[in-house]
Amino acid sequence: MTNAADPVQGTHRRLQRFTPVERFSRWLVLLLVVSAIVVSTRHVQIIPEFLYDAPEQMLDLLQRLWPPDLSYYQIGVHEALVETLHIASLGTILALILALPVALFSARNITSNPVLQVLAKFILVSSRSVNSLVWALLFVAIFGPGTLAGVLAIAFRSVGFVGKLLGEALEEANMGTIEALSATGAPRLSILLKGYWPQVKPALWSIALFRWDINVRESAVLGLVGAGGIGVALNNALNTFYWDKVSTVLLSIFAVVIIAELVVTEIRKRII
C-alpha cells in the first residue's frame, strides 16, 4: 500500500506493498503449507526402494504393453466398446428425463415452495457427491452385474450435473418475457413451454452433449466393478496379465474418447 502523503511535498516516499500484519500472515500461510507437506509425506510412508526402481518398472511395463495385440479388438473389444457407447447414451437420455423435474424444482423463479427446493438441492448434491463407480457398485448389488447397472449408474451420476446446470439456465431466463406471458393470462404450463423453454433450449443441448462426452469416459471404467462395457474387457485382460491385450483396450478407449470429443465439438458448432 502506498503512503497517502501529499504528492507535492513528498521527496522520498516508500512504496510498501504489504502492511506488517499482512506480511506476517503471508509467512504464516507459507509455514502452514510447508508443514502440511512434511506431515502428510511422513503419514503416507513412502517406501524409498519402490521409488528408486520406478523408472525400471515403468520401462518393463511399457515393454509388456508394446506391441498391442490388435487381433484382440475383433474378439473381445469391439462389442464391449459399442456397449460402452450405449451405456453412455442411454444413461445421458435417462439423466435428462430425471433431471427435468429436479431442475424445475430447484429454480427459484419457478418453484417458490421451500420444501421442494430443499428436496431438489438435496438430490442435486447427493447425485454429484457420489462417484459413478460407487453408484455402479450400488446398482450391481441391486440388479446384478451387467449393462443395466451401468446405465443407471451413469444416469444417477449425471442427474446432479444436468439438473444443476439446467436449473441455473432457468434462473437466468429473462423474467421480462415471463412477466409478459403471465400478463396475457397464460397458464403456468404454457409459460414454461413458450417462455422458459425457448430460452433454455440452447443451454440444454449444450449441457446434454457435454455430459454425453463425460459419460463416454466414465462408462469406460464402469466394467471394473462389473457394470458392463469396455471396462469388463479391460478388467479381464488385467487380471490375466495379457498386457498386449490391455494396451489394445486402452488404445480403443483413447480413440473413442477422442472421437466423442470431436463429434461433440462439431455438433455444438452447428447448433449453437
Added chain:
Amino acid sequence: MSVTGNGTTSASDPRGLGPADAAAGVAKSMRIRGLFKEYRPGVPVLKGIDLDLEGQGVTAIIGPSGTGKSTLLRCMNRLVEPTRGEIIFEGQDIVSLNRAGLRRLRRKVGMVFQEYNLVERLSVIENLLCGRLGYVSPFKAWLRRFPAEDIDRAFELLDAVGLGEFAQQRADNLSGGQRQRVGIARALMQAPHILLADEPTSSLDPKTSVEIMELMAKLAGERDIPVVVNIHDVALGRRFAQRVVGMSEGTIVYDGPPGGLTDAHLKEIYGGEDWLN
C-alpha cells in the same frame, strides 16, 4: 357501469375482435379506489390512489422516477400485488380474485413493456400468437396448433403494425422500434378491453417514439378501448394523451386534460423549476 362476465364476452365474441366487442356494448372501464402498495411495511409507494379509466382515448401518467407509476400500472393486472384497495374491472375486483379468476381477467388486459419483453428466440408471428396463450391449451400451444382465426388475426395485426414481411423472422433480429410494434400487436392479439403501456418509448429514439405512440393511439382508438401509458417524456405524453395524470410521491396531484397542465403543476410533480426553461 354495466357489468359483463367474461364468459358472456368470450361466448358472444369467440374471435375477440375489437369492433365486435364495441357492438356488444361491453363497458371497457376500470375503477380504482383507495389503492395502497407497500413493498416494505410502513413504506407505501402508492398512497391511496383513486382513478377511473373509461371509454376511448389515451391517459398518460407522468411523474418522476420512483413515484409509483410503474407500480400503479402493474397493480392493474396484478403483476404487482396491491397491499389494499380495490380495482373494479369487468364487474370484478381484481385485488380479491383467486388465481384462476385472475388468469381469466388478465386475458382482457393487454400490456406493452419498456423492454418489449418478447420471446426473443421465437418468430415474430409466434410472438403474436403468445397473446392468445390465455385461450389456447398448453398442449396445443406447444404443438403450435393455434386456431385458424387466431393465425389469420395475427397476420392481420402484423400488417396493421407494418411488419407483414417479418412474420417468420426471429424476434431478436428486429430493431427496437420493430420489437415494440410486435409487443403492441401481441397485446392486441388478446383483444383486450384495456391497454396498459409501461414506458413504451423509453428505450427508443425520438422519431420512433412518436411513431409508436401514434400507432398505439390509432389501434386502440379503432378498438374503442382505453389506453394507459406511463411516460416520462412530458411533451410526448401531452401530444398524444387526451388526459394527463400527474403523480408525485405515490399520490395523484394532477388529473385533467393536457392543456390544463401548467408549469406550476409540473413543478409540483417533478420539483424544481430550472428544467422547465
